[in-house]
Amino acid sequence: MITTTRRTALSMFAATALGLVAGAALTPAAQAADAIKIGILSLTSHSPSIIAEGKGYFDEQDLDVEFVSFQAAQPMAVAIASGDIDFGMTAISGGLISLAEKGAVRIIGGALQETPEIEGQKILVSKAAHDAGVTSPDKLAGRSFGVTTQGSSFHYMAHKIADKAGFDRSELKITPMQKVPAVIAALKSGQIDAWSIVPNIAGALTKGPEVVEIGKISDYIDNYQVTTVFTSTRNVTDNRELVTRFLAGLSKGIDDYNAAFVDKTMGADDVAAITGMVHQYVYADQPIDKAGPRIAAGAMRINSGARLNVASVEDQLKWFQSEKLAPEGVTMEDLVDTSFVEAY
Amino acid sequence: MSLDAADLEQPRRATADLQQNRHVAAVKPVPFRGGGFVHTRHRFVALFLFVVLVILWEIGSQTGFISNIALPAPSEAAGAMADLFETGMIWKHLSASLYRLVIGWSVGSLIGVTVGLAVALFSIVRAGVSPFVSALFPIPKIALLPLFIIWFGIGEGSKVATILFGVFFPTVIATYGGVDNVDRNLIRMGQSFGLSWLSIVRKIIIPGALPAILSGFRISASIAIILLVAAEMIGAEFGIGAYILMAGALFATDQLIAGVAMLSVLGLTVGWLISRAERWLLRWRA
Numbered sequence: 197m198i199t200t201t202r203r204t205a206l207s208m209f210a211a212t213a214l215g216l217v218a219g220a221a222l223t224p225a226a227q228a229a230d231a232i233k234i235g236i237l238s239l240t241s242h243s244p245s246i247i248a249e250g251k252g253y254f255d256e257q258d259l260d261v262e263f264v265s266f267q268a269a270q271p272m273a274v275a276i277a278s279g280d281i282d283f284g285m286t287a288i289s290g291g292l293i294s295l296a297e298k299g300a301v302r303i304i305g306g307a308l309q310e311t312p313e314i315e316g317q318k319i320l321v322s323k324a325a326h327d328a329g330v331t332s333p334d335k336l337a338g339r340s341f342g343v344t345t346q347g348s349s350f351h352y353m354a355h356k357i358a359d360k361a362g363f364d365r366s367e368l369k370i371t372p373m374q375k376v377p378a379v380i381a382a383l384k385s386g387q388i389d390a391w392s393i394v395p396n397i398a399g400a401l402t403k404g405p406e407v408v409e410i411g412k413i414s415d416y417i418d419n420y421q422v423t424t425v426f427t428s429t430r431n432v433t434d435n436r437e438l439v440t441r442f443l444a445g446l447s448k449g450i451d452d453y454n455a456a457f458v459d460k461t462m463g464a465d466d467v468a469a470i471t472g473m474v475h476q477y478v479y480a481d482q483p484i485d486k487a488g489p490r491i492a493a494g495a496m497r498i499n500s501g502a503r504l505n506v507a508s509v510e511d512q513l514k515w516f517q518s519e520k521l522a523p524e525g526v527t528m529e530d531l532v533d534t535s536f537v538e539a540y
Numbered sequence: 541m542s543l544d545a546a547d548l549e550q551p552r553r554a555t556a557d558l559q560q561n562r563h564v565a566a567v568k569p570v571p572f573r574g575g576g577f578v579h580t581r582h583r584f585v586a587l588f589l590f591v592v593l594v595i596l597w598e599i600g601s602q603t604g605f606i607s608n609i610a611l612p613a614p615s616e617a618a619g620a621m622a623d624l625f626e627t628g629m630i631w632k633h634l635s636a637s638l639y640r641l642v643i644g645w646s647v648g649s650l651i652g653v654t655v656g657l658a659v660a661l662f663s664i665v666r667a668g669v670s671p672f673v674s675a676l677f678p679i680p681k682i683a684l685l686p687l688f689i690i691w692f693g694i695g696e697g698s699k700v701a702t703i704l705f706g707v708f709f710p711t712v713i714a715t716y717g718g719v720d721n722v723d724r725n726l727i728r729m730g731q732s733f734g735l736s737w738l739s740i741v742r743k744i745i746i747p748g749a750l751p752a753i754l755s756g757f758r759i760s761a762s763i764a765i766i767l768l769v770a771a772e773m774i775g776a777e778f779g780i781g782a783y784i785l786m787a788g789a790l791f792a793t794d795q796l797i798a799g800v801a802m803l804s805v806l807g808l809t810v811g812w813l814i815s816r817a818e819r820w821l822l823r824w825r826a
Contacts, residue, residue: 270789270791273791274791277609278609289789289790290789290790290791290792291789291790291791292791294790294791294792295609295791298608298609300609345785345786345789346786346789346790347786347789347790348789369777370777371694371775371777372773372774372775372776372777372782372785372786373694373774373775374773374774374785378686378689378774381686381689382689382694382775385690387689387693387694387775388694388775521790522790523792
């Protein structure tokens with residue numbers, strides 16, 4: 197006769213549960229695609245991943261993509277370090293370099309880039325500053341320049357303007373405002389004198405009477421590699437094949453983006469389809485007929501094949517170190533892995 | 541009048557005899573039970589605990605048990621602090637922050653105590669103002685920062701104003717709460733003795749409310765330090781809050797810890813100063 201005590205019943209239950217968990221952990225991994233998380237900002241420059249997902253380019257690479265939205269570049273780098281997301285695409289920030297030094301993240305490719313033939317980032321001043329005689333960037337000495345945070349790309353651009361225009365970096369009063377909307381508000385109300393920003397935002401601002409355009413960033417920084425693609429160091433060392441597949445999918449998205457918005461070689465129907473995909477994440481609070489033109493306006497070139505301008509990255513790293521915004525010990529090898537894409 | 545010692549001795553001895561007659565063998569001294577629940581001063585326990593924690597933390601970081609992404613080693617934070625002293629930047633940061641703290645807190649407290657007294661003493665003011673205090677106190681001052689920028693500019697004005705408003709409301713509440721809790725009997729006694737209204741306020745109400753006002757200061761000073769980081773979010777080149785925010789943006793965790801440690805030291809100093817003030821202002825209680 198079989199007697200079942202409570203203890204044996206419990207252990208049997210535990211064994212079954214363990215078996216179920218083990219089974220659940222094993223089976224899907226053997227079948228389903230690799231799940232990856234991509235960090236995005238609600239900006240048009242993040243469209244390539246969205247297009248690649250929408251058009252199924254990531255599916256072709258057997259990747260199951262989930263997008264995670266961020267408000268700023270800096271938290272995205274931290275989220276990669278913490279393992280919450282796998283891939284990100286933003287400007288090089290002091291935080292990114294610092295995390296690279298700690299062995300957490302690596303740049304694996306390039307994205308948005310200033311090119312002479314395409315409209316790039318603009319240098320703007322407030323109406324009050326313009327009236328006071330700041331009509332060109334070399335007259336910015338002694339003026340305040342809005343940035344989001346110290347060590348942001350805006351800070352870099354401000355100092356590069358000072359370098360080329362021939363006045364001391366310290367003559368620009370760098371004013372941190374934390375967020376882009378705060379910088380816009382301060383510029384419009386004349387609380388800060390100057391700022392630099394991507395063309396679609398600049399275009400919207402200069403339409404009003406409060407803000408005047410006085411120059412272009414491409415005149416002050418050569419072939420500026422504005423944003424880069426990065427991932428965790430763990431992926432770079434242990435999971436190279438996954439990174440390669442991600443970049444392959446992304447590259448096809450980049451080609452579609454450039455064809456649709458930058459080179460405008462794509463048919464109207466295809467452009468509309470792509471705009472619809474991007475609209476799910478960018479300007480999603482506006483109706484499509486309003487958001488569409490804003491998505492298309494002022495699109496900057498994204499490097500095909502995620503090519504990386506290493507010289508520009510090196511110049512940025514040197515600037516961070518010269519301003520003591522990044523640890524001195526960081527080398528290009530800590531920061532960049534050039535083995536995945538064409539580097540020049 | 542004089543009491544004869546013998547007279548007192550007599551009945552006491554009588555009861556003792558009585559007890560002895562009842563149980564001759566069991567004379568047990570009753571232990572003193574009134575002790576305990578009293579704070580004794582242990583000067584170095586906190587310091588010891590702090591040192592032990594820091595040593596454990598350092599060991600954890602050195603052995604790699606605590607990853608340097610999660611938390612920098614205390615020695616690294618100390619290095620960042622040493623850099624601040626070496627470059628002299630610490631004085632720039634400290635003086636900028638102290639200026640904002642001192643002006644914001646003292647003006648806020650002064651207006652707060654004044655309004656608090658008015659609310660407590662005049663029913664018409666209480667009826668008018670106290671709902672506003674209840675309505676405005678819970679608004680996070682950080683949420684109003686964009687408006688403060690338009691009203692007071694991105695210079696010192698908006699920073700001082702953020703701290704000032706943060707300090708004002710708790711001070712008002714502490715003050716009128718303190719006045720409400722002054723012993724009614726004392727006020728009636730003053731009235732019976734024919735003291736003027738002003739005398740009662742000056743000699744009974746304000747000293748009576750002072751302990752509550754001072755403990756309100758303790759809270760408002762901490763709120764001021766908390767708001768310092770928020771106040772220095774916008775347009776601040778120097779200041780401890782700006783330093784911490786910059787460290788966060790650069791993911792320079794050693795500098796972050798150094799900055800946070802500065803805030804803690806500031807908090808300790810303020811707490812100590814208020815303790816001194818309490819001891820001096822409330823010496824009549826002893």
